[in-house]
Amino acid sequence: MATIGSLHNDMIHDAQLDYYGKRLATCSSDKTIKIFEIDGENHKLVDTLQGHDGPVWQLSWAHPKFGSILASASYDGKVLIWREDDSSSTRAWANIATHATHTESVNTVQWAPPELGAVLICGSSDGSVSVVEFSDDGSTNAVSVPAHSGAVYAVAWAANAAAAGTVGGATGATQRFVTGGSDGLIKIWHLDHATSLYTEESVLEATSTTGAWIRDIAWAPSVLPKSYLASASDDGSVLIWTQEQLGQPWKKTPLTADKFPNAVWRVSWSLSGNVLAVSSGENKISLWKENLKGGWEQCGSMEE
Incomplete structure (x- = not known):
């Protein structure tokens, strides 16, 4: 296992590999983003991106069909879009767009599946989510969604975001995403093609613990x-939600009978969607797989 020196001057909040696993982007409370080239166990710092006025919380790589593009979300309330200039010998990175409609910290950001185009979703402490579409001519179109009564800390596009089905009486391709906030709620949203607005589809109560985010x-x-x-919630709970068909109710199943002893910060599925990785506050990553009875069993772990 290779260890990469971060070269940051403060706490690291996120680290993301690109589509091919050849580049690593990291962000920090030192207000910078660093881009590393990865070659086996070798790594090289190729650029340090500066432009934010506060800690940078999260990063997201766009699909390579759009070029080498990275989005960053920060406490300064901005989302910056960075692109590598591969036409020059230096292959320098530059800030090509700024999304600054939020009034408080932007905590989370994620590019949509590539079949939906160059579309970005952002979640903020102001309780809203913005969906930003980037056009080929450089123009942008942003839609704001009042999502939660508190801060939005998690967003995710549906893996089958353009799946056909029936939602809200409308049949056809349905763009969907999910949000989670400090109000302890999870909300599913879909695009209403008649109004071009995102509509609340389902509200899921994830935790009964007062104040859990x-x-x-x-x-x-x-x-x-x-x-x-x-x-994942900061009360240590991890829930698995299932929906048999588009438009049907969601059912929840606790991952474990007992909650994790500390806050759970990250959950991530394998590329095949059959293994879940859980990162918790005790510096441990555990791997989980569904059994034939519909329960979940631990199939591996990693600890510092």
């Missing part, structure tokens, strides 16, 4: 109509 949400990749969601 939803820290992360992950939508499992799947070629089947059945959908899987995993949610």
